Amino acid sequence: MGLYDQVKNNIVNVGRIGRSIAGLTMLAAASALVAQTVGDGQQVPGAGLNLPGNPTIFGKLDPNIRKPTAIVNDTVLTGTDVDQRMALIVALNELKLSDEDREVLRAQVVRQLIDETLQIQQAKAKDITIVPAELDQSFNGLSKRRFNQTPDQLRAYLRQVGSSDRSLRRQIEGELAWSRLLRKQVEPFVNVGDEEVAAVIARLEASKGADEYHLREIYLSATPDRAPEVTQAMQKMIEQIRQGAPFEYFARNFSEASTRAVGGDLDWVRINMLPDPLQRAATSMQVGQIAGPIEVPGGYSILYLADKRQVLTADPRDAKLSLRQLFLPFPAGTTEAQAAQRVEAFANATQGIRGCGDATKVAQTLKAEIVDNDAVVIRSLPPALQEMILKLNVGQSTPPFGSPKDGVRVLIMCGRDDPRTAGIPTxxxxQAGLEQERVNLRAQRMLRDLRRDAVIEYR
Structure with missing residues (x-):
């Protein structure tokens, strides 16, 4: 059993594995013709498509025509492929989906599998093949690092949730194949000049001490007549996120912003880069807090503050800790009343801990598990734990935390190395960061071209 952050790392964020996969909606226009209506003839922007503002739809789009199975350049995607990938996402993110949400997720999974197939096909066309031995090695490593399980235990877990090791291995194959293709065909041709690097350094020096915010956003457009409907939907999203649903899930599936492909991640931004309503919200938020719906031009936004820092300034959250964890698991079938009693006894026994040596004696008395970690950065902990840890001195412990399902824990600070004044990156x-940005951009363009050239038959 690992520290709390290690436990959280057991969850594989499936959407992030394919970070370069943009969640673009495919347009089914084979059975529907779009014509301009009789009237003022006004056209609306449509990415250069010159679309009419008030079209009449000729024909009917029957949802039964396009079921979530497809043939992608002669590679068959079955309903089982879709169902098993959906089961993997739902289980690992602990999602509670309505029938409508499930259909939205199904459509997204189909798109992901199509992109994955195109990536594997393109890699093979360039003589890049991921052999079974490589897949075995990656699967076995993933089971240990992310799930803290043996490969056989992970296979059993996947079958239990309705997925399979085949589905996860295919996802691994797509990621490895695409990464190797980019190293072969893109990375050698990406260059960053010394003048560009010098310009970045100059901007960093000029902005030293300025606040930066790591934000995630969900944006929905809304006309005045739709505002109540949109805000109500967003309030439901916020409620589910506060109950534990992943922010990235809603961003990928419902956000209309360009950042939907990366789970709504705005990355690090300066406050003056945001619209005024978002500026006011961000400056009043604490790390880990969610805010919204926030009215912005054209619609509404939900903001999540993932982190905050000052440019080139030492931050206490970058301190490296030596922690000792005492963990008391709850037997299967423990009721809430029984859990409350065990928590109270655990709290009474641990509140008098004086240092990590004393914690060992307490753990032996309680028959609690001990885990040590000497390289925990405060910033890597969940926001609620960050606030507690920042107030601790060496030798002090956190209050007990956990749940009837996960058991109860306390963390004791054995040592702390505070960060020195932050320096400018080398x-x-x-250069490496700029090169990676350009590789990602070219990867998106390459995938876009593969989509355009693909022959896809839905069944």
Whole structure:
């Protein structure tokens, strides 16, 4: 059993594995003709498509025509492929989906599997093949690092939730094949000049001490007549996120912003880069807090503050800790009343801990498990734990935390190395970052072209 952050890392964020996969909606226009209506003839922007503002639809789009199975350039995607990938996502993110949400997720999974197939096909066309031995090695490593299980235990878990090791191995194959293709065909041709690196360094020096916010956003457009409907939907999203549903799930499936492909991640931004309503919200938020719906031009936004820092300034959240965890698991079938009693006894026994040596004696008395970690960065912990840890001195412990399902824990601080004044990244680090941005951009363009050239038959 690992520390709390290690436990959280057991969850594989499936959407992030394919970070370069944009969640673009495919348009089914084979059975529907769009014509301009009789009237003022006004056209609306449509990415250069010159679309009419008030079209009349000729024909009917029958949802039964396009079921979630497809043939992608002669590679068959079955209903089982879709169902098993959906089961994997739902189980690992602990999602509670309505029938409508499930259909939205199903459509997204179909798109992901199509992109995955195109990536594997393109890699094979360039003589890049991921052999079974490589898949075995990656699968076995994933089972240990992310799930803290043996490969056989992970296979059993996947079958239990309605998925399979085949589905996960295919996802691994797509990621490895695409990554190797980019290293072969894109990375050698990406260059960053010294002048570009110098310009980045100059901007960092000029903005030293300025606040930066790591934000995630969900944006929905809304006309005045739809505002009540949109805000109500967003309030439901916020409620589910506060109950534990992943923010990224809603961003990927419902957001209309361009960041939907990366789970709504705006990355690090300066406050003056945001619209005024979002500026006011961000500056009043604490790390880990969610705010919204926030009215912005054209619609509404939900904001999540993932982190906050000052440019080139030492941050206490970057301190490296040596922690000892005492963990008391609850037997299967423990009721809430029984859990409350065990928590109270655990709290009474641990509140008098004086240092990590004392914690060992308490753990032996309680028959609690001990886990040590000497390289925990405060910033990597969940926001609620960050606030507690920041107030601790060496030798002090957190209050008990956990749940009837997960058991109860306390963390004791054995040591702390505070960060020194932050320095400017090295030119090599800046160059590597710029190169990676350009590789990602070209990867998106490559995938876009593969989509355009693909022959896809839905069944």
């Amino acid at each position: 030119p090599q680090q800046i």
